[in-house]
Amino acid sequence: MSSSKPPLYVEKHYFYTYKERDMNAKLTLNLSKVxxxxxxxxxxxxxxxxxxxxxxxxxxxxxxxxxxxxxxxxVESLTGIIPNEPVTADHKKEYLAKKYS
Structure with missing residues (x-):
């Protein structure tokens, strides 16, 4: 008995995705060569x-x-608790003096 193999069939499926694009337009820019x-x-x-x-x-x-x-x-409830003022050297000295006195 000869074993007969069925023919091999290969199916190819191609899927293309089309994306809507805006039409391209040319733009001239003047920029430094560097x-x-x-x-x-x-x-x-x-x-x-x-x-x-x-x-x-x-x-x-x-x-x-x-x-x-x-x-x-x-976080929203904590917003505004810390004053929005810059810390200066005087503030820091005052804080340290209070802390260590």
């Missing part, structure tokens, strides 16, 4: 393009979301 050279080096080291680097930076600057951290009720 800054440009350093930025190009940074972009190369981080495996990105200079355009993408600048786009991400400008996007982060103009992001409209609030980055305010959530504060716990305990």
């Amino acid at each position: 800054v440009i050279d350093h930025a190009k080096g940074y972009a190369k080291d981080h495996h990105t393009s200079l355009s993408k680097l600048i786009e991400n930076y400008l996007g982060s600057l103009t992001k409209k979301e609030s980055k305010k951290a959530k504060v716990s009720p305990l």
Whole structure:
């Protein structure tokens, strides 16, 4: 008896994700050659393009979301207890004199 193997079938499935993008526009910037050279080096080291680097930076600057951290009720209740005045050498001397007298 010869053992007959069924033919091997390989199915390939391709999935594409389409992301809606804004239309790109050109922008001309006048920058120092040294800054440009350093930025190009940074972009190369981080495996990105200079355009993408600048786009991400400008996007982060103009992001409209609030980055305010959530504060716990305990921390909020403590807010304002410590006076918001600079500590001077006189304050420190006065404190130490009280503490050690």
